Amino acid sequence: VAEGLDRYVHLTSETKDGCPVRLSANIEMLEELSAVLRYGSEGIGLFRSEFDFFQGIRPPTEEAQLATYSRLLATMAPHPVTIRTLDVGGDKILARFPGNKAWLDRERNPALGLRSIRFSLYEREIFRCQVRALLRASVHGRLRVLLPLVSTLQELRQAKEMIHDSMNALAAEGIPFDQDLEIGVLIEVPSAVIMSDVLAMEVDFFAIGTNDLIQYSLAIDRGNQYVAHLYDPFHPAVLRMIRQTVDAGHARAIPVSLCGEMAGDPLCAPLLIGFELDELSMRPAVIPWIKRLLRHSHSGELHLLAQEVLHCADSGEVRACVTDFFQRFY
Numbered sequence: 001v002a003e004g005l006d007r008y009v010h011l012t013s014e015t016k017d018g019c020p021v022r023l024s025a026n027i028e029m030l031e032e033l034s035a036v037l038r039y040g041s042e043g044i045g046l047f048r049s050e051f052d053f054f055q056g057i058r059p060p061t062e063e064a065q066l067a068t069y070s071r072l073l074a075t076m077a078p079h080p081v082t083i084r085t086l087d088v089g090g091d092k093i094l095a096r097f098p099g100n101k102a103w104l105d106r107e108r109n110p111a112l113g114l115r116s117i118r119f120s121l122y123e124r125e126i127f128r129c130q131v132r133a134l135l136r137a138s139v140h141g142r143l144r145v146l147l148p149l150v151s152t153l154q155e156l157r158q159a160k161e162m163i164h165d166s167m168n169a170l171a172a173e174g175i176p177f178d179q180d181l182e183i184g185v186l187i188e189v190p191s192a193v194i195m196s197d198v199l200a201m202e203v204d205f206f207a208i209g210t211n212d213l214i215q216y217s218l219a220i221d222r223g224n225q226y227v228a229h230l231y232d233p234f235h236p237a238v239l240r241m242i243r244q245t246v247d248a249g250h251a252r253a254i255p256v257s258l259c260g261e262m263a264g265d266p267l268c269a270p271l272l273i274g275f276e277l278d279e280l281s282m283r284p285a286v287i288p289w290i291k292r293l294l295r296h297s298h299s300g301e302l303h304l305l306a307q308e309v310l311h312c313a314d315s316g317e318v319r320a321c322v323t324d325f326f327q328r329f330y
Ligand code: PEP
Pocket: 046, 048, 087, 188, 208, 209, 210, 211, 212, 213, 259, 260, 261
């Protein structure tokens, strides 16, 4: 931990006036757990479970997944661990699976294709196996299951039905699991934002995935260097969508986190806290930086900044507001 920041590792993450904001970690491998603990993370806000699926030529077995998830949960307990179900396709191609069954690598427009929850609902055996491993691991800590790229209510309901079917199957087999585990949806396509008031009625939490939300709302390929200058987290459309999602979640009393790269960007974090996000999840090493920022901020000032940017016409104006804010308060 950088000098001067080490004292923040053990301090609570809250604003100057005592409003708590959970700062948690985005990781994809167990090897990162030591960093998670070192930087004082209060949980895992995003475990990208697909990493293990890229290692071999077939999906990891239920037992192998169980071992990974159990270790995650046990290490982080009593903090919550959010495990995202398989998020393949788009920029995350399962190229090594035998035959590849004609999906994924032959799609003309993979970002709009058979990815994430769509893949899981298509290759149901792979999903069922992962869900069983998640449920079995849930007795070791506090599990939150996160469903990626949901764009319709029907997808959410189908995924939840499969989870409940697996719960019934495990109960019949006499295998324990946590009945209270939470199920949430990753808000990362515009349709999910627009329907977030409806989705909020059917889940225990929201996580906002701005990496994809920016891509899909601004129609900018997140991996394309020629349009990278247009990939802009300060676009007011993106900010209004974040605000709308937080409001929809809170209207139903469910917590809302944000786990895109924006969460760990010091220029974005004050805004996000001003939008009343309950949790920001980021690369472990940036947690002390954001915590320092948080502890030097007053929630009232952050709320005013957040209100102000919602009236901006373009990202240039947003940037000017944020720069002015930093000059006044830090
Ligand atoms: C996101 O889309 O913002 C996100 C958190 O996930 P990923 O970058 O893995 O798609």
